[in-house]
Amino acid sequence: MSKFDVDEALVRKLAALLKDTGLAEIEFESEGKRIRVNTGATGAVHIPVAAAAPAAAAPAAAAAPAAGGGVPAGALTSPMVGTAYLAAEPGAAPFVKAGDRVNKGQTVLIIEAMKVMNPIQAPVSGTVKDILIADGQPVEFGEALMIIQ
Numbered sequence: 001m002s003k004f005d006v007d008e009a010l011v012r013k014l015a016a017l018l019k020d021t022g023l024a025e026i027e028f029e030s031e032g033k034r035i036r037v038n039t040g041a042t043g044a045v046h047i048p049v050a051a052a053a054p055a056a057a058a059p060a061a062a063a064a065p066a067a068g069g070g071v072p073a074g075a076l077t078s079p080m081v082g083t084a085y086l087a088a089e090p091g092a093a094p095f096v097k098a099g100d101r102v103n104k105g106q107t108v109l110i111i112e113a114m115k116v117m118n119p120i121q122a123p124v125s126g127t128v129k130d131i132l133i134a135d136g137q138p139v140e141f142g143e144a145l146m147i148i149q
Contacts, residue, residue: 006035007035010028010035011035011037014026014028014035014037015037018037018038018039021079021080022079022121023079023080023118024038024039025037025038025039026038071142071144072144072147073147073149074126074129074147074148074149075132075144075145075146075147076108076120076122076123076144076145076146076147076148077142077143077144077145078111078120078139078140078141078142078143078145079111079118079120079141080111080113080118080141081113081138081139081140081141082111082112082113082114082118082138082139083111083112083113083136083137083138083139084109084110084111084120084133084135084136084137084138084139084145085109085110085111085112085117085135085136086109086131086133086134086135087135088110094135095107095108095109095110096108096109096128096131096146097128097131098128098129098130098131099127099128100127100128101125101126101127101128102122102125102126102127102128102148103122103125104121104122104123104124104125105121105122106121106122107119107120107121108120108121108122108128108146108148109145109146111139120145122148123148124148126148126149127148127149128146128147128148129146129147129148129149130146130147131145131146132144132145132146132147133145133146
């Protein structure tokens, strides 16, 4: 197996992305070389990052346009591609409804990605103004999921 030089700046950028998104693991592959960075937490999700990752933000603008275009103010955006669930299991009460008060760190929905259920937490304390997705809806990275103000 041939070795390749590790791009320290790329590893640092991937580690920062893990911290920003709350993911436990991320994998990057380019030109047949693969780098995997993880936090050491259990229940990791493998999220391949394509070289054209910045273009992934484009669906978010189309999914929930604001007055000036883009993601609405106070929007909780998806940290990954997957299927969003508003309740812990089918038939259960939703984690939150429009008008509910939430605390920072409170689970507000789940995104299933690669058969792993990932709890998505409120980034701030506030009131759920609107839920922009339906239960069981596929979501894209960066897509607005709900508004918390």
